[in-house]
Amino acid sequence: xxxxxxxxxxxxxxxxxxxxxxxxxxxxxxxxxxxxxxxxxxxxxxxxxxxxxxxxxxxxxxxxxxxxxxxxxxxxxxxxxxxxxxxxxxxxxxxxxxxxxxxxxxxxxxxxxxxxxxxxxxxxxxxxxxxxxxxxxxxxxxxxxxxxxxxxxxxxxxxxxxxxxxxxxxxxxxxxxxxxxxxxxxxxxxxxxxxxxxxxxxxxxxxxxxxx
Numbered sequence: 001x002x003x004x005x006x007x008x009x010x011x012x013x014x015x016x017x018x019x020x021x022x023x024x025x026x027x028x029x030x031x032x033x034x035x036x037x038x039x040x041x042x043x044x045x046x047x048x049x050x051x052x053x054x055x056x057x058x059x060x061x062x063x064x065x066x067x068x069x070x071x072x073x074x075x076x077x078x079x080x081x082x083x084x085x086x087x088x089x090x091x092x093x094x095x096x097x098x099x100x101x102x103x104x105x106x107x108x109x110x111x112x113x114x115x116x117x118x119x120x121x122x123x124x125x126x127x128x129x130x131x132x133x134x135x136x137x138x139x140x141x142x143x144x145x146x147x148x149x150x151x152x153x154x155x156x157x158x159x160x161x162x163x164x165x166x167x168x169x170x171x172x173x174x175x176x177x178x179x180x181x182x183x184x185x186x187x188x189x190x191x192x193x194x195x196x197x198x199x200x201x202x203x204x205x206x207x208x209x210x211x212x
Contacts, residue, residue: 027064088118
């Protein structure tokens with residue numbers, strides 16, 4: 001029995017798969033790193049830098065994808081899908097901060113499941129943006145952002161499909177719900193404080209009028 005031809009074929013296929021994996025891993029890491037930096041830039045108001053970093057993330061992800069076209073098991077192993085999720089989160093966070101319409105999956109260039117998980121995580125970034133707005137006293141804009149987060153959550157809860165298809169979206173959606181509830185409480189406190197300050201200002205003005 002001569003198994004050498006079989007052995008050679010198997011080695012060749014595994015060698016090719018290993019090369020694809022070794023190309024995809026650093027590309028995925030690069031995309032994730034650039035996406036995270038883009039989110040930080042968006043929160044700092046550095047929109048041009050955020051867009052530049054998103055473009056870098058896209059380029060890294062494309063490099064990784066090209067290497068695994070012939071290896072679907074590597075393509076869907078996890079790390080490339082995580083990179084897609086982070087890229088989607090960066091796109092959606094930038095849109096939230098800029099008050100733009102949210103881009104759909106096709107515009108972002110990612111799969112549906114990574115996109116939805118990126119949306120769930122973008123809700124956490126939206127909460128951060130709301131808190132930043134509240135610190136600057138922009139309660140009205142913070143209320144608008146919260147309304148957008150609630151619409152995003154409303155979409156997520158309709159995706160009642162098996163976890164194997166949605167990348168465990170249900171868990172991410174549960175986390176997003178708790179963050180929205182906390183944000184709603186923070187905003188309610190901000191409204192009370194604003195109304196109290198307004199009442200105190202009116203009272204002070206009335207007292208000055210009476211003393212005059």
